Amino acid sequence: MRDRLIFAGQLGFTLLVAAFLVVPVVLSISAGVTVNYFRGIQSGVTLQWVVQVWNLYAGEIGLSFLIAFATLAVTLVVGVPAAYGLHVKGGRLSRVIEEIITLPLAIPGLAIALALLLTYGGFGGFRQSWLFILTGHVIFTMPFMVRSVMAVFASVDIKTLDEGAASLGASPWTRFCNVIVPNAMPGILAGSLMVVTLSLGEFNLTWMLHTPLTKTLPVGLADSYASMRLEVASAYTLIFFIMIVPLLVAMQMVAEKGEKK
Amino acid sequence: MSGIAGHGAAVHIENCGKTFPDGTQALAPASLDIVSGETLVLLGPSGCGKTTMLRIIAGLETPDAGGRVLFDKTDMTAVPIEQRHVGMVFQSYALFPNMTVAENIGYGLKIRGVDKAARAARVAEMVALTNIGGLENRRIDQLSGGQRQRVALARAVAVRPRVLLLDEPLTALDASLRDRLRSELNSLLRSLGITAIYVTHDQAEAMELGDRIVVMRKGAIAQIGTPREIYFAPQNRFVAEFVGAANIVEGPVASGRLTLPGGWLALNDAADNAAAVAMIRPETIGIVAEADAFLRGTVESVAFIGDRQRLVVTGAANKPLTVDAPNTINVRAGERVGLSVTPQAVRVLPKED
Numbered sequence: 001m002r003d004r005l006i007f008a009g010q011l012g013f014t015l016l017v018a019a020f021l022v023v024p025v026v027l028s029i030s031a032g033v034t035v036n037y038f039r040g041i042q043s044g045v046t047l048q049w050v051v052q053v054w055n056l057y058a059g060e061i062g063l064s065f066l067i068a069f070a071t072l073a074v075t076l077v078v079g080v081p082a083a084y085g086l087h088v089k090g091g092r093l094s095r096v097i098e099e100i101i102t103l104p105l106a107i108p109g110l111a112i113a114l115a116l117l118l119t120y121g122g123f124g125g126f127r128q129s130w131l132f133i134l135t136g137h138v139i140f141t142m143p144f145m146v147r148s149v150m151a152v153f154a155s156v157d158i159k160t161l162d163e164g165a166a167s168l169g170a171s172p173w174t175r176f177c178n179v180i181v182p183n184a185m186p187g188i189l190a191g192s193l194m195v196v197t198l199s200l201g202e203f204n205l206t207w208m209l210h211t212p213l214t215k216t217l218p219v220g221l222a223d224s225y226a227s228m229r230l231e232v233a234s235a236y237t238l239i240f241f242i243m244i245v246p247l248l249v250a251m252q253m254v255a256e257k258g259e260k261k
Numbered sequence: 262m263s264g265i266a267g268h269g270a271a272v273h274i275e276n277c278g279k280t281f282p283d284g285t286q287a288l289a290p291a292s293l294d295i296v297s298g299e300t301l302v303l304l305g306p307s308g309c310g311k312t313t314m315l316r317i318i319a320g321l322e323t324p325d326a327g328g329r330v331l332f333d334k335t336d337m338t339a340v341p342i343e344q345r346h347v348g349m350v351f352q353s354y355a356l357f358p359n360m361t362v363a364e365n366i367g368y369g370l371k372i373r374g375v376d377k378a379a380r381a382a383r384v385a386e387m388v389a390l391t392n393i394g395g396l397e398n399r400r401i402d403q404l405s406g407g408q409r410q411r412v413a414l415a416r417a418v419a420v421r422p423r424v425l426l427l428d429e430p431l432t433a434l435d436a437s438l439r440d441r442l443r444s445e446l447n448s449l450l451r452s453l454g455i456t457a458i459y460v461t462h463d464q465a466e467a468m469e470l471g472d473r474i475v476v477m478r479k480g481a482i483a484q485i486g487t488p489r490e491i492y493f494a495p496q497n498r499f500v501a502e503f504v505g506a507a508n509i510v511e512g513p514v515a516s517g518r519l520t521l522p523g524g525w526l527a528l529n530d531a532a533d534n535a536a537a538v539a540m541i542r543p544e545t546i547g548i549v550a551e552a553d554a555f556l557r558g559t560v561e562s563v564a565f566i567g568d569r570q571r572l573v574v575t576g577a578a579n580k581p582l583t584v585d586a587p588n589t590i591n592v593r594a595g596e597r598v599g600l601s602v603t604p605q606a607v608r609v610l611p612k613e614d
């Protein structure tokens with residue numbers, strides 16, 4: 001009886017919290033398909049705002065995904081070998097480097113952006129291209145990739161596996177492909193998931209770094225909140241959701257499959 | 262059977278020492294020769310540098326300047342492990358969790374570009390040799406400790422290594438399994454005729470497996486010899502006490518006799534010495550009637566162990582003597598007994614500080 005009560009209490013509380021978090025999202029999304037938000041849903045349901053947003057911001061949406069996956073590519077190509085190197089080398093120097101890589105987590109995005117602007121702002125071509133934002137995103141997301149890969153390395157004794165493969169005649173590169181990467185897969189997938197999500201949703205740093213021609217989804221969102229009618233901004237949120245939720249679910253599924261293996 | 266093993270290299274180690282970057286001297290410069298086809302055991306307590314020596318031979322560690330490692334007279338010191346053509350069995354086995362048992366065993370062959378059919382045949386041969394039939398498609402985390410050990414061995418032997426290196430391969434297993442695998446491993450190494458270097462801190466393992474044993478202490482070689490030499494003719498007190506049970510007795514030697522509190526022992530050509538140290542193995546001491554012996558003592562305790570009985574005899578030497586007597590003789594605690602020890606069984610040890 002008592003267990004039941006506790007269970008009911010917990011369930012109720014959980015639902016309440018969930019509702020607290022979900023209701024604003026639902027309201028916001030529903031606003032995006034309402035003809036006139038102030039008159040409420042009885043004013044009619046429409047896709048006109050969604051279409052309008054798509055027409056206005058398709059470029060931003062595309063750029064966001066381009067940057068997210070470019071960020072992923074860079075963090076994979078640089079981050080995984082870096083994590084491997086740091087783990088195998090060990091010692092004080094490795095720890096210092098690890099700390100430096102992790103630093104951007106603690107520094108506000110605005111400060112990183114400012115530093116980038118101060119340093120590279122003068123290089124016109126670079127400053128105006130999306131690669132500038134990419135640089136910021138790579139700095140910001142790299143610790144997540146390196147950390148989650150290193151966590152796996154620590155748990156599977158990757159050094160001995162590497163030595164085992166070496167004793168069987170495998171060259172460093174072959175070992176990296178056959179043994180290191182497959183066994184680091186859970187960490188690589190978890191890291192990738194975080195990198196893509198963080199890059200897609202990143203605002204602080206991107207807002208500082210963007211130019212009128214290089215805007216990402218969240219920057220466009222801020223833009224539309226500031227300058228468009230509420231329905232348009234809400235339609236924007238809706239599109240954001242439609243784009244990102246399936247992506248997240250897909251990556252989560254891949255990550256779970258990798259972990260089970 | 263040399264077809265299964267391939268050819269075993271003769272290994273020559275010259276002045277190999279190892280000082281780690283943090284200043285730890287794990288190994289003082291040492292030289293060692295391993296004959297082709299021989300099983301050499303590195304034996305010693307924890308931290309004495311066995312693994313370090315093995316890793317230098319493998320190529321996982323570079324010796325300090327001046328050290329050289331040669332396989333069949335070819336200098337391998339600068340050759341990385343992947344080109345040394347060794348087989349290695351790690352204490353933790355280091356099996357690849359992302360591959361099946363068969364893929365693990367065949368990995369070295371795949372790296373060497375052996376085609377699929379030949380690889381499968383060799384893997385099947387290894388599976389039969391190590392008795393792991395039926396496990397080929399298992400994943401590593403679906404194996405027991407003993408099975409993992411066999412897979413690790415099969416994987417290392419599959420490539421026909423020039424030298425097989427084993428770092429405490431049985432330590433992670435429970436006692437009864439360890440005994441069984443030890444004798445299996447022994448017959449396997451014999452039948453392969455492979456050059457093998459085997460690290461252990463277990464003296465029984467070392468005795469059974471080694472053609473020769475290198476006893477190590479604090480980063481230095483204490484003695485090299487066959488199991489019999491190490492056991493019966495230890496060159497110092499450390500070896501005597503580390504390998505098997507040993508009675509260490511002390512007393513003056515004059516005209517071929519070692520005088521002890523309970524009498525004397527005859528020695529084989531020993532120089533006179535005011536304070537000599539000697540070793541006697543417990544099973545070389547015979548229990549006789551008090552009147553028939555030159556060394557006498559009192560039985561303090563008798564422990565019946567089944568195949569023998571272990572007595573502790575006081576009053577004979579400066580410390581109580583341990584005696585392994587046949588299980589048939591009838592002695593009781595408190596009895597006076599005579600001890601008979603042949604001159605060959607008494608090993609005079611050099612004086613140490």
Ligand SMILES: Nc1ncnc2c1ncn2[C@@H]1O[C@H](COP(=O)(O)OP(=O)(O)OP(=O)(O)O)[C@@H](O)[C@H]1O
Binds near residue numbers: 286287307310
């Ligand atoms: N990478 C390293 N850096 C510093 N010191 C080390 C390193 N590896 C080993 N040592 C030290 O060198 C000494 C010898 O180590 P080694 O691993 O060779 O011992 P071992 O005889 O194999 O011992 P065990 O039976 O415990 O495995 C030890 O004191 C150890 O602490």
Ligand SMILES: [Mg+2]
Binds near residue numbers: 311312313428
């Ligand atoms: Mg060791």
